[in-house]
Amino acid sequence: MSSDDDEASDGRAIAWPLERLARVIRAREHEDGLNPAQREALRYLARANRFSNTPGALTRYLGATKGTISQTVMALERKGLIAKAARDARKSVRLSLTEKGRETLARDPWVAFEAAAEALGGKTRRRMQRGLEDLLSREVKRAGLDSFGMCSSCRYFRERGREGDAKGPHLCMLFEDTLSREDADRICIEHAAAS
Numbered sequence: 218m219s220s221d222d223d224e225a226s227d228g229r230a231i232a233w234p235l236e237r238l239a240r241v242i243r244a245r246e247h248e249d250g251l252n253p254a255q256r257e258a259l260r261y262l263a264r265a266n267r268f269s270n271t272p273g274a275l276t277r278y279l280g281a282t283k284g285t286i287s288q289t290v291m292a293l294e295r296k297g298l299i300a301k302a303a304r305d306a307r308k309s310v311r312l313s314l315t316e317k318g319r320e321t322l323a324r325d326p327w328v329a330f331e332a333a334a335e336a337l338g339g340k341t342r343r344r345m346q347r348g349l350e351d352l353l354s355r356e357v358k359r360a361g362l363d364s365f366g367m368c369s370s371c372r373y374f375r376e377r378g379r380e381g382d383a384k385g386p387h388l389c390m391l392f393e394d395t396l397s398r399e400d401a402d403r404i405c406i407e408h409a410a411a412s
């Protein structure tokens with residue numbers, strides 16, 4: 218049986234504010250001489266773990282073409298917001314935010330929105346988080362995209378890692394590598410939902 222809350226609301230009551238919210242925030246994404254794609258790349262690199270901070274992972278995350286991502290990376294590098302470092306012998310590169318990049322990100326409209334979301338009551342925030350995560354996961358699956366989730370919901374994650382490993386306390390069974398608590402809170406290109 219439906220509760221009063223269910224009867225007073227329908228899918229449009231979720232979809233419309235989300236659409237409008239994205240539009241309102243996107244309008245501010247041209248500040249600081251950046252464009253929305255450059256901002257998305259900065260936000261991604263600030264959240265990605267060390268296995269996922271490459272141009273290839275960024276391409277998959279944004280669902281853009283290699284050429285577009287290459288232009289975006291070059292523009293951010295030119296502006297001094299990101300730096301490239303050699304990743305391994307195969308010459309793939311690792312991207313990271315510079316100090317200037319972190320300062321720019323601190324003024325990002327979505328980062329400001331995090332503070333507004335923080336100000337919601339804890340119960341409201343938790344319910345919204347669960348609902349939005351559920352909707353996002355369904356849409357990602359429907360579109361056949363990578364989940365880019367965090368370790369705690371990944372089938373390769375082990376809460377308890379190698380005994381006495383100071384870089385722990387966790388372990389990734391896919392990369393056979395130790396994960397710190399901070400590592401585990403980052404998004405990953407190889408995330409695979411635990412069944």
Ligand code: SF4
Pocket residue numbers: 266268366367368371372373374375388389390391392405406407408409
């Ligand atoms: S446990 Fe999963 S999400 Fe975490 S680093 Fe390993 S593959 Fe990535």
